[in-house]
Amino acid sequence: MKLILAIVNNDDSALAASALTEEGFSVTKLATSGGFLQVGNTTFLIGTDDDRTQQAIDILKTHCTTRKQVRNAMPSLGFGLHHMNMPEVVTVGGATIFVLDVDHMEKI
Numbered sequence: 001m002k003l004i005l006a007i008v009n010n011d012d013s014a015l016a017a018s019a020l021t022e023e024g025f026s027v028t029k030l031a032t033s034g035g036f037l038q039v040g041n042t043t044f045l046i047g048t049d050d051d052r053t054q055q056a057i058d059i060l061k062t063h064c065t066t067r068k069q070v071r072n073a074m075p076s077l078g079f080g081l082h083h084m085n086m087p088e089v090v091t092v093g094g095a096t097i098f099v100l101d102v103d104h105m106e107k108i
Helices: 010-022 050-063
Strands: 002-009 026-033 040-048 066-072 087-093 095-101
Touching: 002 010, 002 050, 002 087, 010 026, 010 040, 010 050, 040 050, 050 095
Parallel strands: none
Antiparallel strands: 002 040, 002 095, 026 040, 066 087
């Protein structure tokens, strides 16, 4: 058995969760936030049999796409930094996926 931890952008979470549940995966959603852009993410906890792990990952790949977003630079507390208001293009979306072995699982 495997536990998949998938951190996805909030914009992708609803479609990804629906697609996973339609295929019979049990999904627990946690509201999380990333440190880089300080925006909301969703972390999925997905318990699955070893032979269905790749299917879950493929569903996430289909529904968690990357895209470009313009963000304003974060103001700095340092002195002499004059580039604080320069917007920059960053890539958002996609998913960060961890697959962990589960020694024991029990539903009570």
